[in-house]
Amino acid sequence: MITMALAKGRIYQETLPFLAAAGIYPVEDPEKSRKLMIATNRDDLRIVVIRATDVPTYVQYGAADIGVCGWDTLYEHGGNGLFIPVDLQIAKCRMSVAAPNGLDYDGLVRRGGRIRIATKFMKWARDYFAQQGVHVDLIKLYGSMELAPIAGLADAIVDIVATGATLKANNMREVRQIAPISSRLIVNQISMGLKRVELSPIIENIRKASNKND
Numbered sequence: 001m002i003t004m005a006l007a008k009g010r011i012y013q014e015t016l017p018f019l020a021a022a023g024i025y026p027v028e029d030p031e032k033s034r035k036l037m038i039a040t041n042r043d044d045l046r047i048v049v050i051r052a053t054d055v056p057t058y059v060q061y062g063a064a065d066i067g068v069c070g071w072d073t074l075y076e077h078g079g080n081g082l083f084i085p086v087d088l089q090i091a092k093c094r095m096s097v098a099a100p101n102g103l104d105y106d107g108l109v110r111r112g113g114r115i116r117i118a119t120k121f122m123k124w125a126r127d128y129f130a131q132q133g134v135h136v137d138l139i140k141l142y143g144s145m146e147l148a149p150i151a152g153l154a155d156a157i158v159d160i161v162a163t164g165a166t167l168k169a170n171n172m173r174e175v176r177q178i179a180p181i182s183s184r185l186i187v188n189q190i191s192m193g194l195k196r197v198e199l200s201p202i203i204e205n206i207r208k209a210s211n212k213n214d
């Protein structure tokens with residue numbers, strides 16, 4: 001049996017064409033069903049539907065053999081025990097530093113004082129500011145990062161930006177782009193050895209479908 005970990009929402013819909021390319025069709029729509037484990041047209045392949053941030057954890061520990069998750073989530077997780085064979089080029093966005101329109105972010109950086117950053121991406125923020133030599137105090141949040149500067153909790157945020165609409169609606173702007181983000185196919189390294197015969201064709205068909213989109 002092969003178990004695939006997928007998250008509801010953005011990534012799920014964009015992943016379906018890649019599953020179809022590998023001959024995999026879920027029998028139910030997880031957006032409509034309350035079921036957390038979904039069968040597919042293949043007796044030997046099932047899908048577990050979990051939070052986006054839990055996908056790398058399920059695959060790392062082998063509770064799922066294969067999964068799809070954003071590079072933002074994957075980098076934050078650390079990638080232990082994971083093989084990352086394909087960039088699907090879906091759910092594209094970027095990791096950025098954003099600040100209120102009224103804040104002189106460049107001046108703040110130049111003066112070398114400590115900057116208060118709110119984020120749910122602690123590793124991204126820690127690594128980025130360390131590499132830039134910028135002193136920061138990080139404040140961990142679990143959502144609505146854009147509220148933190150408005151409410152006076154932080155000077156700036158590290159978060160995902162796609163269209164920029166959320167920043168604009170909250171009188172903020174992108175002041176630095178940290179990295180482009182897209183979703184990746186991830187595979188448990190031990191499964192890759194033990195279930196190579198079953199997993200290889202799935203990975204190769206998904207890889208071919210992603211090359212066609214280039």
Ligand SMILES: Nc1ncnc2c1ncn2[C@@H]1O[C@H](COP(=O)(O)OP(=O)(O)OP(=O)(O)O)[C@@H](O)[C@H]1O
Pocket residue numbers: 007008009010011051052053054069070071072073091092093160161162163181182183
């Ligand atoms: N606005 C966006 N536009 C495009 N892709 C995005 C956007 N926001 C997030 N993503 C990508 O889609 C992935 C899943 O996002 P989604 O909103 O479904 O989950 P999440 O809310 O970040 O995770 P969780 O539900 O575990 O908190 C993210 O990891 C990221 O790679």
Ligand SMILES: O=P(O)(O)OC[C@H]1O[C@H](OP(=O)(O)OP(=O)(O)O)[C@H](O)[C@@H]1O
Pocket residue numbers: 143144159160161162163164165166167
């Ligand atoms: O640039 P935009 O197109 O406006 O997209 C950016 C927004 O998308 C993400 O939030 P999401 O909608 O996933 O909400 P969540 O973080 O609460 O899950 C992110 O945290 C931003 O708030």
